[in-house]
Every structure is written in structure tokens, then in C-alpha cells.
Amino acid sequence: MKIKIGLLGLGTVGGGVHKLLSGRKEAIARQIGSELEIEKILVRDIAKARGLDIPPQLLTTDYREVVNHPEIDIVVELMGGIEPAYQYIRAALQNKKSVVTANKDVIADYGVRLHRLAAEYEADLCYEASVAGGIPVLRGLVQGLASDEIYKIMGIVNGTTNYIMTQMTEAGLDYQTALKQAQVLGFAEPDPTNDVEGLDAARKMAILASLAFSAGIKMETVKVKGISQVTAEDIQAVKEFGYVIKLIGVAKQENGKVEVSVEPTLLRDSHPLATVKNEFNAIYLYGHAVGQTMFYGPGAGEMPTATAVVSDIMEVARNKKLGVGGKGLWQPTAQPVMKTADEIEAKYFLRVVVKDEIGVLNKITEVFSGHQISIENILQKLEKNQNQANIILVTHRLIQSNFEQALLELQKIPGLVDIRSCYKVED
Numbered sequence: 001m002k003i004k005i006g007l008l009g010l011g012t013v014g015g016g017v018h019k020l021l022s023g024r025k026e027a028i029a030r031q032i033g034s035e036l037e038i039e040k041i042l043v044r045d046i047a048k049a050r051g052l053d054i055p056p057q058l059l060t061t062d063y064r065e066v067v068n069h070p071e072i073d074i075v076v077e078l079m080g081g082i083e084p085a086y087q088y089i090r091a092a093l094q095n096k097k098s099v100v101t102a103n104k105d106v107i108a109d110y111g112v113r114l115h116r117l118a119a120e121y122e123a124d125l126c127y128e129a130s131v132a133g134g135i136p137v138l139r140g141l142v143q144g145l146a147s148d149e150i151y152k153i154m155g156i157v158n159g160t161t162n163y164i165m166t167q168m169t170e171a172g173l174d175y176q177t178a179l180k181q182a183q184v185l186g187f188a189e190p191d192p193t194n195d196v197e198g199l200d201a202a203r204k205m206a207i208l209a210s211l212a213f214s215a216g217i218k219m220e221t222v223k224v225k226g227i228s229q230v231t232a233e234d235i236q237a238v239k240e241f242g243y244v245i246k247l248i249g250v251a252k253q254e255n256g257k258v259e260v261s262v263e264p265t266l267l268r269d270s271h272p273l274a275t276v277k278n279e280f281n282a283i284y285l286y287g288h289a290v291g292q293t294m295f296y297g298p299g300a301g302e303m304p305t306a307t308a309v310v311s312d313i314m315e316v317a318r319n320k321k322l323g324v325g326g327k328g329l330w331q332p333t334a335q336p337v338m339k340t341a342d343e344i345e346a347k348y349f350l351r352v353v354v355k356d357e358i359g360v361l362n363k364i365t366e367v368f369s370g371h372q373i374s375i376e377n378i379l380q381k382l383e384k385n386q387n388q389a390n391i392i393l394v395t396h397r398l399i400q401s402n403f404e405q406a407l408l409e410l411q412k413i414p415g416l417v418d419i420r421s422c423y424k425v426e427d
């Protein structure tokens with residue numbers, strides 16, 4: 001029996017999927033007991049040179065030739081963007097075709113709805129490639145760690161920002177130079193907003209948290225702050241305390257309440273995630289039974305991402321052969337209750353510039369103690385020729401809303417020149 005596949009998109013990832021399906025045809029057929037065959041491929045431009053050996057009659061510009069094709073069992077969406085990809089996925093599911101996608105935008109926004117639709121039409125829906133490209137972390141969470149209760153996830157899930165932060169830390173580059181370098185090397189888009197402002201990572205964290213906590217986490221509930229304000233001075237200042245700065249996604253579940261955030265975060269330079277350099281990704285999971293475990297690897301790229309897509313296709317094909325297609329579906333079991341700022345606890349790093357006058361430091365500590373904030377570590381450095389001092393400190397764990405109020409009050413201290421930077425610390 002041949003299992004027929006329709007591709008929506010034949011760009012970077014689609015090309016990789018084609019190469020893997022043709023290059024490993026026999027090995028894949030041996031593993032799943034069926035041959036996989038691409039029947040139809042949707043593209044925008046049929047005449048485009050693609051460097052792939054594809055019979056021209058396979059290509060179409062009409063998506064209905066894929067999603068309505070009577071012989072196609074699995075539709076693989078690799079176009080990207082929300083529309084029309086979302087509508088095409090819906091149409092495929094409504095035609096009882098299982099769907100594999102690499103599209104984090106669609107899954108972060110519409111994952112729960114699509115899972116319901118898939119269940120209604122008894123189809124499978126898989127999206128391993130949507131988070132951390134070549135790292136099988138979704139399958140690791142849903143299958144490998146199914147027996148455990150995962151209560152915390154920390155992830156480096158965006159290669160662009162990890163590349164920039166690595167270059168700032170190790171080569172001493174400033175943010176703009178590191179970004180330009182990432183663009184020249186193809187790690188950053190010409191418009192890098194989605195990556196550098198943390199939106200891409202936030203979508204991936206919403207997907208990870210939804211699966212880990214079995215709850216449909218909405219993108220708008222994720223606290224997001226990007227790396228565009230991180231300065232070379234900050235990188236130097238955190239080194240004084242033995243930290244590095246990385247864009248870290250954190251998802252936690254405590255007492256039935258959830259918090260999800262993406263922000264530049266200080267990690268001890270000995271933390272396993274601190275060793276994840278350049279464009280690489282890693283996801284660090286905390287489970288009550290497993291303890292701590294880390295998934296590491298390439299987060300994007302033609303062939304790494306294609307491995308995730310083809311593994312999903314193989315899972316769907318196996319399900320079909322076993323007659324369990326559309327039956328083992330994930331559904332959110334709980335409405336997530338998100339923590340408020342009064343319930344979120346964290347440690348913070350703060351760098352402020354003050355006038356070099358007697359009593360300013362006392363005033364800062366007074367504001368802090370008024371909000372039940374205590375200081376774990378503090379350093380004062382004179383700025384040459386300016387009669388100013390840099391105060392760098394790390395707090396003990398505190399309540400986020402207390403810290404927010406303290407920051408507002410600090411700004412009113414007469415001797416305070418500027419709050420230069422403020423970052424969460426994950427020890």
C-alpha cells in the first residue's frame with residue numbers, strides 16, 4: 001500500500017522534505033511498512049528553478065488540487081504565515097486528511113481549534129517542526145515524558161537572538177553589529193522584528209506550554225520582551241556577577257496556575273543553557289520524576305527541520321496502517337489560569353546610574369525594603385569624570401508586582417540619574 005502525500009509549499013523546508021523522502025525512500029518504507037509518495041505540490045510560481053528532480057505535472061498553483069485530491073492521505077503545510085495556510089489546513093482536515101505542519105504561527109494562534117477539527121474529522125494533526133526545528137522536543141514531551149508531570153520549561157527557542165547574544169558576549173560586539181552579522185550569515189531576516197522582539201520565541205513557548213500543561217495557552221498571555229535594548233555595557237556588567245544574558249522562554253505551572261514569559265534573562269555562566277551558543281536551540285525541562293533534562297540541537301535549517309516534518313509524516317502513516325489515525329489526539333484538558341504579577345516570584349538584576357552623593361544608596365535600599373525586597377549582591381562603580389556611580393545589584397526572590405512598584409519609586413529619588421537596565425535572573 002502506498003501512502004500519498006500532498007505538499008503545500010516547496011521552499012526551504014519543502015525542498016528538504018522532498019530530498020529526505022526521495023533519498024531515504026526504501027529505509028522509510030521498511031520502517032513503516034508502506035511507501036510514501038508525493039502526489040501533488042502547491043507553489044506560488046511553477047516556473048521557479050528549484051534544483052529538485054520533480055516531474056512538472058506534480059506542481060500546481062491551485063490548493064484545491066492538493067486538499068481535495070481523492071488519493072492524498074496526508075497534507076503537509078510548509079508555506080508559512082497565518083493566511084491562507086490556516087484555511088488550507090482547515091480544508092484538508094475537513095476532507096478527513098491528516099495534516100503535518102511546521103507553522104508555529106498557525107499552531108500558536110489556532111492549535112486548539114485545529115485539534116478539535118482534527119478530532120471531529122478523525123484526522124491526525126502533527127507539528128513537531130514548529131518548535132526548535134530539528135530537536136524532537138514535542139514528541140519528547142508528549143511521548144517520552146508522558147508519565148511525568150512537567151512543571152517548568154526553560155528554552156532557547158530562537159536561533160537568531162541566541163546568535164546575537166553569543167556574539168555580544170563572546171566577541172564583544174554591540175547589538176547593531178551583531179544583528180548585521182546575523183543578517184549577512186542568513187540567521188536573521190531583513191526585517192528582524194519577529195525574532196529580536198521575542199514574538200517568534202513567544203509563539204514557540206505558547207506551544208510548548210500548551211502541550212506540557214495540557215492547556216491551550218494563548219499567545220497574548222505570554223509576557224514578551226525582546227533583546228533590542230540589551231547593551232554591550234549590560235553584557236559586561238552581568239559578567240561581574242558570573243552571569244550571561246540570553247533570550248529565555250520560561251513556562252511554569254505551580255498550584256494549578258501558569259506563567260509564560262520570554263525575555264532577556266541572566267543565567268549563571270555554568271548553567272547548561274549558557275553553553276548553548278550561536279544559532280543552536282535547547283529546551284531544559286523540569287519534571288517531578290525525571291528531574292532535569294535538556295534537549296539540544298539545530299533549531300532551524302533545511303534538513304534539520306525536514307527530519308521533524310518527515311518523522312511526523314511517518315507517525316501519521318503508521319497510525320493509518322494500524323487503523324488508529326485521528327484517535328490518539330491531544331486535547332487541552334484544562335482552561336489555563338494565568339498567574340498575576342502578585343503571584344509571580346523572580347529574582348532581578350538591576351543597573352542604575354546615580355549621582356556620586358552621600359545617601360543615594362541608602363535611599364535605594366529604603367525603597368526596596370519598603371516593598372519587601374532584599375538584595376543578594378551589590379556592586380558600586382564610579383564613572384570617570386562624571387561624578388556619577390553605577391550601582392549594579394541582584395535581588396533575592398521577590399514578588400513581581402512589588403518590584404514594579406519599587407522601580408516607579410526609585411525614579412523619584414533625587415540622586416538617581418537613570419535606570420539603565422533590569423533583567424530577570426534564573427539561577
Ligand SMILES: NC(=O)c1ccc[n+]([C@@H]2O[C@H](COP(=O)([O-])OP(=O)(O)OC[C@H]3O[C@@H](n4cnc5c(N)ncnc54)[C@H](OP(=O)(O)O)[C@@H]3O)[C@@H](O)[C@H]2O)c1
Nearest residue numbers: 009010011012013043044045078079080102103300301305
Ligand atoms: N526555514 C526553516 O529553517 C524553518 C524552521 C522551522 C520551521 N519553519 C517553518 O516552515 C514553514 C516553511 O518555511 P520555509 O522556510 O520553507 O519557507 P519558504 O522557503 O518561504 O517556502 C514557502 C513555500 O510556500 C510556497 N507558498 C507560500 N505562500 C504560498 C501561497 N499563498 N500559495 C502557494 N504557495 C505558497 C512558496 O512557493 P514558491 O516557491 O513558488 O514561492 C514556497 O515554495 C514556515 O511555517 C516556517 O515558519 C521553517
